[in-house]
Amino acid sequence: MSNNAPSRPLEILRIDSSSRYADSVSRHLTDHMVARLLQEYPEANVTTRDLAAGIPLPTEAFVEGSLYAMQNPTPTMQAAIQLSNEMVAELLAADIVVLGLPVYNWTIPSTFKAYVDHISRLGVTFGYINGVRQGLLKARSIYILFTSGGTAIGSENDFATPYATYLWQTLGIQDVQIIDASGLLFNAEEITQNAKTQIDQLVLPVFA
Structure with missing residues (x-):
């Protein structure tokens, strides 16, 4: 095990937000990032949260449940925040987060x-x-695998990063x-390879 490894298994949370699967560059890069982490921390646990599988929009019951979760939420409120509680628990447990973040219409999906x-969540996160x-x-x-067709990181139309x-x-x-894989419309193969090189050259955190 690497000298960087913590005394307990590392908890890695992978979050994919691309609507695409087989042809998703951001998912390809989150694969590569997680593989790099597992080389450094081979006993790590990896939890995957795939947002394309469906995230319900917040409802009134969710808003009330999240506000009153520490008091006396009704069964309806408890049901409305169940998924939120699961996702929050994943984040609170994570030592490292890996996020695939494609740009859709100049901003986040x-x-x-x-x-x-x-x-x-106020009082929770x-x-x-x-x-x-x-x-x-x-x-x-957190390592953000940023992909775009033409939006450059830091440009005037980059509202995502x-x-x-x-x-x-x-x-x-x-x-x-942020790992930069922007401009895929112009030279996807070279840009993807450059992003992999960025990942391979990262200096990963040291855990006591």
């Missing part, structure tokens, strides 16, 4: 936004101490690393 609405917001996730790092970076840092993951 709608499935990922629905996921964000389910896991952004973030809170306030003396009026200052504090993220409650404990993951050391600023949002994703702000989101995860707000929830407590300060080390947000």
Whole structure:
């Protein structure tokens, strides 16, 4: 086992948000990222959350259930937040998060936004101490596999990476690393290979 490995098995959470499967570059890159992590941490556990399988939009019962989860939620509220509770538990347990994030119409996929609405829970994944917001996730790092047809990272029409970076840092993951596979419409093979090289050259976190 690597000297970087923690004293217990590492918990890796993989999140895929692409609507595509066989031809999805972001899924291909999350495969590669997870394989790289498993080389470094061979005893790690990998949990996969596939958002394309379907994330329900928040309902009134969900909103009320998430607000009153610590008090006396009704059975309807409890049912409405069950999936949210499962996804939050995955995040709270994670040491490292791997996220496949394609750009759809210059921003994040709608499935990922629905996921964000389910896991952004006051008092659970973030809170306030003396009026200052504090993220409650404990993951050391998140690796975002960013893919796009033509939207370049940091360009004026990139509304995805600023949002994703702000989101995860707000929830407590300060080390947000973005693997760039943008511009796939122009040279997909070379861009995909460059992204794999970025992954292979990453300096992974050291766990005590």
